[in-house]
Amino acid sequence: MDPVEAHLARVLAGIRPIEPARLGLEAAQGGVLAADAVATTPLPSFDNSSMDGYAVHASDIAAAAAEAPVTLPVTDQIPAGDIRAVTVAPGTCMRIMTGAMIPGGADAVVPVEWTDGGNRQARFSRPVPKGNSIRLIGDDVAAGTLLLPEGTRLGPAQLALLAASGHGSVLARAAPRVAVIATGNELSEPGSPLVPGRIWDSNTYMLAAAVRQAGGTATRHRAGDDPETVLALIDELSAQADLLITSGGVSMGGEHDVVKAALSGSGAAMADMHFGKVAMQPGMPQGFGVAGRARTPLLTLPGNPVSAYVSFCLFGRPAIDALQGLAPRPLPSRRAELTGSLRSPAGRRSFMRGILAPDAATVTPLTGQGSHQLGALARANALIVVPEHVTGMEPGEVADVLSLP
């Protein structure tokens, strides 16, 4: 059996970053810069006022004092957005608003709070230093300097900086497109009537949601147990997706393992896959390779829903990061004291569902640790990691804990 790290390394080695595209700023959210973004203009792009007040020649009010105020005529008003080139003559002032361009001649702004607020003339009762309340051109970012380096993930603040610097679009790796396929004749649509022997599909909903949470976009697909149909679907979707994820059809049962069957025999020409066992629980049967006309990376997860979800956390999330050219972001990890006991098979690393306390000091293993038991998974906020050589842990022992996203 492969260690978890070996299978992860196999997945990461098989993924190349997707092609960058020029994206508008809204579409770029969650994307990753594929080239350095450089300031083509200074930011701010002109000297402007940081306050509502009056643009003055500082020397005109150098002698102003409470007992000896200086009064200057107000010759104009400059709102933000005013694109006129105006000049303050010595011995005069102009009303100016926050963000408005500093007029020629003026070398300081006096906040309105320090004046009488007059519109035709204004009274100043204290001096200000040159440059007061002026934001100088380029004091945020100088022209020609780096705004954001290649590899930056674009969130609200990064998009704001690009926008403020005049970038209407960026070269970035967008959210990877992931096609999720659940296999098995037993699957029916949630909401349809109960049929004994069949189960409602949960894996496509779960994995698509997990993909979106991890920063991808997702489409959901179902196929039955016919290898040719599954192969045709994988082939078709390979041309539309950056990553394919299947669930089910990779266990040890022979002819009923439809994903394995689809990609072996005559289907082997359409794929280059590794199927094997990974020393983990849940989720021992795993596979990875490329498949379909576009040789798209294909992650084949086991079909039990808890196995599929844990496998996605360990291998799917890193794959999505790698598709954007980033080093994988691991799930947040900490150590916490167990409040209950655990049993784990020798030779496999267990990822048991638990509830990490709000203070993160203790973690409680949930009952219902079967790989089909979604009840516990839906209540869990953490995975308790039990190492390969450990077969049991008792209350009070300290365990590694991964926070679920």
Added chain:
Amino acid sequence: MDPVEAHLARVLAGIRPIEPARLGLEAAQGGVLAADAVATTPLPSFDNSSMDGYAVHASDIAAAAAEAPVTLPVTDQIPAGDIRAVTVAPGTCMRIMTGAMIPGGADAVVPVEWTDGGNRQARFSRPVPKGNSIRLIGDDVAAGTLLLPEGTRLGPAQLALLAASGHGSVLARAAPRVAVIATGNELSEPGSPLVPGRIWDSNTYMLAAAVRQAGGTATRHRAGDDPETVLALIDELSAQADLLITSGGVSMGGEHDVVKAALSGSGAAMADMHFGKVAMQPGMPQGFGVAGRARTPLLTLPGNPVSAYVSFCLFGRPAIDALQGLAPRPLPSRRAELTGSLRSPAGRRSFMRGILAPDAATVTPLTGQGSHQLGALARANALIVVPEHVTGMEPGEVADVLSLP
């Protein structure tokens, strides 16, 4: 000036949870259950095999041993999804796949690994206890029990549990619809040519992205400096959104404060707003109330981009949680040692941009702490909180730090 907490309390007091809607499972991602979700059927809904193997009467192989194997005829194959009602006669067995319904008569499954794997007859060299490798009906969730309580936020695992239990839709509060409006004649579209006196709009991109990151959906809008136009836009959007957020137009400058102007005077009939100062930096001028024909909650943020972003983190994110009927999720908070010094105005709580080290032990204040300086915000991963009564902090002092989302 109001303390930060007082303004947050005002916002939360003014928000009622949005109307629940019946949502399909994909649309429900990120939504919040508006009623308990109950299991209408047991999960699993029938006894099924947890392994690929053979369904047997356990008593038939009770005496099996390596030196005295028992051979049974294989009378049928039961793949997952087989809906036939079949029965295993004593002295026979059936091939069965993982997830397939346990046939009548059988009381145990023997994993294929423990047999010779025969198709016409199978050889058993060890006994199994009754119930071996059988998942019993309801062993995950019993019928009639609570699947997920009202107030549960729906992520991958919760959606999976609902799907697996046959729920095709749920009553939930979806992602709140937020309309973001930036005001000011100075705003132009990123990508358009540079015009001295004007600036490229960054706030709508930033705030829309922040809304989406916080779990809402967002639309972007811009308006100039005409109060009637702004009022008409607020009125129109109030019927389409669960929350309105403006930036700009709420400072102290009088007639140029377009948001204030729009919602006072004749506009006051269309709104019930509080405008005031909050003891924080950046972001002192704030407002909240309801506005427009639909009396939609309206959060008026200051126009400087860093002020707007910090204000959104403090007041906008909690508002989005409250719209979904949840207690606000605070930003993750910790204490870290400063690597640099800070200055902060007396009487205001500062939220300074910093970089929290990967080990979270230290935090480095960034240069460029002006409320217009996006360069530092785009590099920051944390806000350093400087209390109202503190005017300076030195390297080595320990500060409260909020992690940015």
